[in-house]
Amino acid sequence: AQSVTQLGSHVSVSEGALVLLRCNYSSSVPPYLFWYVQYPNQGLQLLLKYTSAATLVKGINGFEAEFKKSETSFHLTKPSAHMSDAAEYFCAVSEISGANNLFFGTGTRLTVIP
Amino acid sequence: NAGVTQTPKFQVLKTGQSMTLQCAQDMNHNSMYWYRQDPGMGLRLIYYSASEGTTDKGEVPNGYNVSRLNKREFSLRLESAAPSQTSVYFCASSLIGASTDTQYFGPGTRLTVL
Secondary structure, eight states: OOEEEOSOSEEEEETTSOEEEOOEEEOSSOOEEEEEEEOTTSOEEEEEEEOSSOSEEEOGGGOEEEEEGGGTEEEEEESSOOGGGOEEEEEEEEOSSSOOOOEEOOOEEEEEEO | OOOEEEEOSEEEEOTTOOEEEEEEEOSOOSEEEEEEEETTTEEEEEEEESSTTOOEEOSOOTTOEEEEOSSSBEEEEESSOOGGGOEEEEEEEESSOOTTOOOEEOOOEEEEEO
């Protein structure tokens, strides 16, 4: 079965600093990969996704992620954190063949310090 | 365009009681999903419906039943609630259920079973 690991359940950064949230997947066949964001008391919203086109994927709100097959990683970055980025971020994976069933990581809560 | 709506937003049940969580989408999507979110565990798929008239088990289906009432609506039923079912429940939908599809999430239902 597919799985993803998110290192760090909590990450704190200062406003204006680089945001780096880590995600590693376990699969012999590179899957499709997604980053979702959840603001307090809301549902999840797609930030970006990798579907085997470009390995560097740009998403909403200035976020981007790079698919690295050699490292089985799909880390999320943003050059300069904003207070409004404070939220919980989930990495998810779906298999290339089969239904659109997502397997989520355990999430990383991002705190932005003013 | 409301997207994915869920009712109720909050519910408290006693052990053994039953209830149905309602979900509707107005995006003309074919596929719908039910997830539960528990602290430190990310989201886990309970059931999904690839298309109208079909339903399939996900990762954690025990204790739940679902009905795809029509293309718009997908309900989740707890026949005899247990404290282990205390969780936040999210409904989601996607266009055709392909592995690359974006899933769109509702705002969630927070359920407490005493």
